[in-house]
Amino acid sequence: MELTSLIVRGLVIFTVFAVTLLIATYSTLAERKIAGFLQDRLGPDRAGPFGILQPLADAVKLFFKEEFIPSHANKWLFIVGPSLAMLTALMSSAVIPFGNEFSIDGQLIPVQGITVNIGLLYIFGVVSLGVYGLMIGGWASNNKFSLLGAIRAASQNISYELAMGMSIIAVLMLAGSLDLRQIVIDQQDNVWNVVRQPLGCVIFITCAFAECNRTPFDLPECEQELVGGYHTEYGSMKLGLYLFSEYINMFVSSAVIATLYFGGYDVPYLSTLGLDKNIETIIGIVALFGKIFFFIFFFMWVRWTLPRFRYDQLMNLGWKSLIPLAILNLILTGGGILAWEHFTK
Amino acid sequence: MQLSNRTKKIEPKPLNFWERMYLPVIFQGLNITIKHLFKKKATIRYPEVKRELSPVFRGLHILKRDAQGRERCTACGLCALACPAEAISMLSAERTKEEKHLYREEKYAAVYEVNMLRCIFCGLCEEACPKAAIYLQKDKFAPAFFGREEVIYGKDRLVESVTNRAKVGLDQ
């Protein structure tokens, strides 16, 4: 019994891991395709039908590049940087509930890597660790551009994490739990958080862009100013890991946005149809992935729409707009909850 | 110093609250880009689909033959002289009696080479030629090369084939 549940657990974790990697892989293709389409081009379409094999070709190319470490770089840290970026990116998808529970043989199997009651805290912690990868990589390169990129990444992440954290606290106050599953269930019982927390949602999405270093907040790697930012000195698969971790982060961010604000695996009114529980779970998983794909698309859509912020604008937006707004949101939510309890009980 | 009196001093006015939130303009921008997602794409998928080129397009060189199938070039060297990239070189030879059906003039080019990496496809050789011998075709490109040996086009690849006559210049 213990063993089978362990195996099942391992299977779920493996699936989540594999799916994360697969989606991140194909995000690279999607990014290039969408970039092409938004610019009236076709994007890569030579490797396989519709360019399906393009990510594979990219990976092969990166693997065959020379494994080069500049002589003035700190060798050990130079390798640790991208590894850490990749590691933290992969770790964060573990606690996201990708679906409700399957019941097989009377056993309930939640579709979630690890079920912990502090999921949100975990994600928050791991995501803030992610900046270490960039920091270490940029610093170990021993190159001014890299260092500047790394410093930018660090200060940007710190600035936006504050606002992000405070917008999340409002969600916590509503759900009364740090457990992501609880938050989804709370949204199932009431309404999606995007309705109850429109301001918080906007703040969170903005901060998610900044945390993923995506345009318009891609200052750590802006080519026009910093050559390549923190990965200026990187090449071959080490560069690949950095770029890849960005896509994984994007996937995880999309999943978190969908879970926190758009009902996660919830499909409104699905439970009234009286379907089999397992089928409901499958529909839920599909729905969640639909939402995730939409947000990944949104990330790319924004990237090919907006120009990059200037650095002072970035800081102004973070400290002078988003944080006060997040605090305001917090107060409004608290007041709202009190008023709600006062008038309904 | 002012060159004209049209210079206008612009004072950027501070953004109001909505503008500082950037959101309305962001959605405007998103609206514009999403429209492009469904627009007709400008891409021409090259090897399968070819762009219609203008009749004066300057592509790969060809050494023409005359109506009887004799080579027109007389190795006068005017094309090489005209060439700004010094891409053309040739060796002349005298025509013998038996070669009368091969070459139109008494002197002909025994070797005629165009270095396609040097050539800038300006078409000056075509203009310089008094014998209407060299043309830049409008429907053939100089290809991409994989080795240095392929770069220099000799007569074997330049001279028009007798059976498959190319249409160039005025006869198209």
Ligand code: SF4
């Ligand atoms: S096209 Fe111009 S550059 Fe090329 S061979 Fe003729 S004259 Fe020279």
Ligand code: SF4
């Ligand atoms: S191609 Fe024309 S210009 Fe050049 S050598 Fe021959 S005849 Fe003279």
